[in-house]
Amino acid sequence: MSTPTLKQIRFFVAAVDWGSLSRAAAHLNVAQPALSQQIAQLEATLRNELLTRTARGVRPTEAGQRFYRHARTILRQVDGAVADLTGPGPVIGRVAIGLPTSVATILAHPLLSTILRDYPGIRPELFESLSGYLHELIAQRRLELAILYRDRSAPGLTVQPILREELFLVTRAGAATPAAITMREVAELPLVMPSPTHTLRTMVEAAFAREGLSLTVVADVDSLPTMRRIAASGLAAAILPISGLSGLDEAQRPAMIRIVEPTITRPLGLCYAADQPLAGPAALVADLMVAEMRRLVESGAWGNAVLAEP
Template identity: 45%
Template sequence: MDIRQLRYFVNIVDYGSLGKAAEKLYVAQPSLSQQIAKLEDDVGVPLLIRSSQGVKPTAAGQAMYRHARLVLHQMEQLRQEVREGAGAESGTVAIGFPTTMVSILAMPVFERVRARYPGIRLQLFESMSGYLDELLANGRLDLAILFRDTTTPGITTLPVLDEELYVLGEPGGEIGARMRTCPLAALANVPLVAPGQSNGLRLLTERTFAREQIPLNIIADIDSLPTLLAIAQSGQACTILPASAVSARSAADKPKMRRIIDPVVRRPASICWPNSVPVSSAALAIRSTICELINELCANGVWTGIELRPPQTAAT
C-alpha cells in the first residue's frame, strides 16, 4: 500500500461514493476502483461495501479509515514542519465545537487566530458532542471541546471549566416571573423538550431527575438548538441548557432563563485531542488560545454560568 491509495480510500469513505471521490480527486473512476482493489488485495480483506445507495466501509474498512487518516495527518505535519520549521505555527487545525458553545466561542477563536497566527488555517466543525467524539477518534479533528473531565484510551483530556444548567421557558407553578432561579423540584412533571436519548445533556438530565426522585416529563426529542429555543420561547414547553446556548441572542430573542438550584446542575467541559499522533505547534497554539479566550470571556462577564478549573489543571 502507498500514500496515494490511502488518500483515495479516505476520500471514498468521506464522500460515500466512488464517483464523487473521483471528481474531487480529479481521477478517472475506473482508475480509482483499480487502486482500491489493489489496496484490498494487499490487506487481504474487503474494505468497502458497494450498493445502489453508495459506498460504506466494512468493519475492516473502518479500522483502515482511522489509521489512514492518522497517517495522512502525520504526512501533512511532516511536510509543513520541514517546509516552515519544526516550531512554526502554521498549517491546518481542525476544531470541533459543541452546538451550545459555538455562538460564544467560535468567532472569538477565529478572530484571535487570524490576528495572531496568520499562517494557521482553521477548520471549524459544529455538532453534538457525541459526534465530535467520533470525529476526534477517527482522526478528523485535531481538537474538540467535549463534555467530560477524564482521559480515555486514545484521547487526552484537559478540563477547563464546569458550566451550570438553566431552565429556559416558563415552568409555571410557584415560579414567579422575576425569579432568577428555579429549584429542580419545581420542574416535576413540567413539559420539557430535550435532545435525543444518546445526547450527553439528555443523559445528565435524566440521571439528575432520577437521583433527586423528581418526575421527568420530556414530551419531545429535539436535536436542534434553534428549535429547542423556539419552543421554550413559545411557552409550549421548557428546555434545559447552559447559558452559552443563548449568548449571541438579543434580550428580545431569548426565552426566560433561570438557574437551576437545589441542587445546582453542572457538567464539565474539556479540550480534548488524540494522543496517537504528535501534537503540532499549530494545534498547541490553538489550544492555548482557546484556554486564554475562555478565561477572558469569563472575567469580562460575557460567558456566564461557568466556573473555571484551577490554572494548574488547565495549563497548556
C-alpha cells in the same frame, strides 16, 4: 507483498472524509477515474474491500474503518516529519474540530475568525454534532480535537478540563419571571429535552435522580433552535446553559431562571485520542481553543461559566 503508497493513502482518506469519490477527486484536483484506480490498487494490496459504494456515495467497510485510523496517523506523522526537517515556517495543514451545538453557538465564530485571520495556512474543518457522536469521531480518527462534556480522561481519550457552566431553566419571558427556581419545582414542569442518549439529558436526569426527583419530559428534541423556540413560546420549558442562547437578539430571548437547591453544572474539556499526542497545526489550534474559551469566560461572555482549576 507490495506496500501502499502515500498517494493511495491520501486518496483513501479523502474519500472517507468527503463520503464521495467525486467530491474527494474535486478536493484533490484529480480526475475521479484516477482516484478510483488508486483506491482499487490499495484494496488489492491490502486484500480487503475498504469502501462500500452506494447511490449516495461511499462509506468505509469494517476493514476500511480500521485502516482509516492507521492512515490518519500515518499522514499526520509524515506531515510532522516534513515540518520538523524544513524548519520554522508558516503552520500549514488541516485540523478537524468537533463542537457540540450549544458550544458552537458561542465558540465557533471567534475561533474560526482567529484561525482565518492569523493562520491562513491552517484549514479548519468544523463538525457540529452531539457530544457522544463527536467522541465516536475521535475514536475513528475523523477528528483531531473536540470539546466534550468531560473533565476526566478515559481509556483512549485524553481530556484537558477547561470550564464548568451552570444549567438554567429556559422558559417564556414575562414580568413575573422569578430569579431562581428549585429543582423540586422544575420537576413539576413540562419540559422538552434532548433524546435519552444525549449527554445533556443523561447529566440532568442524574442530577435530579440524586435528589430523588424525575423529569416531566413531554417531547424529545435533538435540535437546539427548536428547543429554544418551544421554550420561548411557553409551550414547555427547557434546561440549557447560557451558551445555548448565544446569538439571539433580545426580542427572541426566552427567560433564563437559575435552578437552585441544588444548582446543576456540567464540565467542558478539550479532548483528543490518547495515543495521538497533539503536534503541528492541531497543537496550535488546541491552544487557540483553550485561550478563546478562557477569554470568553473571563470577559463574562460565557455567562455563569467558571474556569477549571489548572
